[in-house]
Amino acid sequence: MTNLYCSQGHQNPHNSKFCLQCGEKIVENPVISGIQPGQTLGDRYVIIRQIGQGGFGRTYLAEDINRFREACVLKEFSPQVQTPYVVQKAEELFQREASVLYKLQHPQIPRFRELLRLNLQGKESLFLVQDHVDGETYNSLLNIRQQQGLKFTETEVRQLLQQILPVLEYIHSVGVIHRDISPDNLMLRSEDQSPVLIDFGGVKQVAATVASQYYQTGAITSPPSGTLLGKIGFAPPEQMQTGVVSTHSDLYALAVTMLVLLTGKQPQELIDTYNLSWQWRREVTLSPALGQIIDKMLSPLAGDRYQTARQLLQALNPQPVSYPQNSNPLSSIPTPPPPLRNCRFFSSQNP
Known part of the structure; x- marks a missing residue:
């Protein structure tokens, strides 16, 4: 029997009516x-x-x-x-x-x-x-879990951050901003269970520039640095408003991605549209340390966020205070002198 595939490429048995991974309706003989x-x-x-x-x-x-x-x-x-x-x-x-x-x-x-x-x-x-990449997107993995009444745990999200932040540190070091991080653009590779970063937004930026400029003006110029690009809810405010991106833009989108995996909710369901504040704590309880880290990643002011993936890694892995070998951490505190016993005090006037 021939396997069936949904539009996302998920393989299903020949008699499937809906995709077993994403739930999409399957057309058996598509045109x-x-x-x-x-x-x-x-x-x-x-x-x-x-x-x-x-x-x-x-x-x-x-x-x-x-x-x-x-x-x-x-x-x-x-x-x-x-x-x-x-x-x-x-x-x-x-x-x-x-x-x-x-x-x-x-x-x-x-x-x-x-x-x-x-x-x-x-x-x-x-x-x-x-x-x-042979594997599944994290969006597909989340859909599978939700069908079982499950979501990603804090331990799994911490591990994902530990594994994907060095990748972001690498691309940022060569001047590349992903621009479009989301559960759809992270894949879990089957062979080694490593997360893989796919679909760099720069390619989509080129496509969007070509299309929008031609339709609006009939001509195409070089892509401006402020081309609007990014998924609503995942991209930080300044990216959606001006198109300007930086390393912290990817970290903001990464924080939203983690919240989606933890809660099973889309960004629009986690943000208060009246004052544009994140209300994710109503959906999931995290350790204070990770909660503070995510809040900082999601700061509406770009300057208040972690600026680099390295800073974020250091926040996730605070270094314990270490002392030189065979040293006492209290050795720097002055030791009071021993009490004086059987001592006579003499005045300078005494003979």
């Missing part, structure tokens, strides 16, 4: 309008199946026949407006973003392979080709 399974792109990538669809194109699981049929992912960017100028500028912007992704070499980031440009049925398309 496929994209690239067909078995089709080879660029004389190299054999399409296995479509695993996702977004506003700017589809995402496919494929095999790289030039690399022993390794699994990889092709993320399509197919502008609705097709003119030579649009295609040219889109490719220039994607080349720029791809050059950034190419520099990222970390075991918890899917390796960028290449930027692929193809003409499919008279339509220009661009594909970002990356390594495939």
